[in-house]
Amino acid sequence: MTPFAAHVYADRRRRAAALADEAGLDGVVVTPGPDLTYFLGYSSSTTSERLTLLFIPASPAGAEPDGIAQALAVVPRLEEHDLLRGAVGPVQAVAWSDGDDEHAAAAGLLRPRGRYAISDAAWALHVLGLQRALPGTGWLPVTRALPMLRAVKSPEEVERLAAAGAGADAVFDEIVQRRFAGRRERDVADDLAALLRDQGHEQVDFTLVCAGANGADPHHDAGDTVIREGDMVVLDFGGLADGYGSDTTRTVHVGEPEPDEREVHDVVRAAQAAGIAAVRPGATCQDVDRAARRVITDAGFGEHFIHRTGHGIGLTTHEPPYLVEGEATPLRAGMCFSVEPGVYLPGRFGVRIEDIVVAFDAASPQGARRLNTSPRGLRLVE
Structure with missing residues (x-):
């Protein structure tokens, strides 16, 4: 770096x-x-x-x-x-x-x-x-x-995180132009890794491609599963660019989705928006988790949101603060973290949407600024 x-x-x-x-x-x-x-x-x-x-x-x-x-x-x-x-x-x-x-x-x-x-x-x-x-x-x-030792980022660090996030956004914009159906998960994962390097990442930490029922496993490793027409596909990828991390997730669909697939995606998208809206002066880490989780629970999918809402990011892609129930640490200006709720339906599919945000910086003094800007709607791919 x-x-x-x-x-x-x-x-x-x-x-x-x-x-x-x-x-x-x-x-x-x-x-x-x-x-x-x-x-x-x-x-x-x-x-x-x-x-x-x-x-x-x-x-x-x-x-x-x-x-x-x-x-x-x-x-x-x-x-x-x-x-x-x-x-x-x-x-x-x-x-x-x-x-x-x-x-x-x-x-x-x-x-x-x-x-x-x-x-x-x-x-x-x-x-x-x-x-x-x-x-x-x-x-x-x-x-x-000393959990806050590296949690609060300087403007220079935020600038590097924003550049890494922009690179990840460009990767998503490119990958959705490529064919999914008929290819193995690992083939798409290899494309994601190559694109991250093309976008200036010196280190690729993960390229998760989770097709169909594999999407119900939040940390499924891309394997030999062949992606088929009708599959929901979770894409979670990131690494380090100039020493600072990117980490983003988008969920795409091969061909036209079923109504229930679109419904779950809409719920997760609303939950993510609620989590980001909860970043405001006086809020704590667990408040963000509660806000996102409430949307999913109210929609009837609470038992299928099986992980915390987010994690800090900086020189590593996972570090404090953690956005989870019981973490009462107040949010502070310069904290950078993911907001990534998900719903995982065993044997069927999963949906996750993830952005990195920075709290209370000059561009958003009363809330969160997203460092990922790629579209969050359900993108249809071939």
Whole structure:
């Protein structure tokens, strides 16, 4: 991805330090994956057994301890040059060599018996190693301890999400021009992947094509099922463009639909519109879920809406906040998330409609702005 300016990463670390301080933590330990990219502008392998981490010490808002303006990182010596060259802004690196106790090296940055948030994707090998090096230290997953760490997006991040969404919209506009009947689901999925790359996606995360009864499985993998005349087909696809995610779902029909198929599609479309309309000042994540779910329940399909209404998106296609009953987190300006209700009728078909929205930005200060604009009506394909 194209890096942001150095001050952006330093500001993110300052915010993390302040959030950790407010939560009564001693700091945040960041391991390879989206968190490391977010705070350092540097990507390291998530499959390597060697320990790499960034340490952000807790501090009150406005403070400037070491590890914020100058990042504090632990890195294998053979990757130290890559870190110093790839990170955006100054880094103080603690390098360890093969044969060293890397967890002891990392423990030198931490406070004995402290409490730390650590990246969700941290290897158990390293969490347990740090516990061994610092007995009595407490560890919490970042998304539980600091769930809003990456949830509120800057205008620059929203711009990238909007560009990724526009690319996904262009993919939909192209795919519906192609033939569906007589082709396998996986053939259409391959087309979607190629089109996403044509639209600037450096990473394709999923291309779900769910024909007929397969549409009743929300996460059906595209397979050898041949798409036939009369099938409802759920298309759910997305990935990363310039480091930020796209994720959109549209449901199409091969040929003319039956009245009940059109009815279900209309219900889901109304539910999605209700969910997006529920994004307003004072609303919570669960309010969006409730608004969408109410429409589907009132139409008699409540038992067939079997997942949450949405999820956050950013450097990954699924991250906090989650739009689900019980999540009372207030919506905040800059939160970006999907709104994707669905109805799934076992043995028959499924319908889902999904857009990414941003809450309360300059273009929609009292509501949600859709970052997907492709048509939501039931599109007929050949």
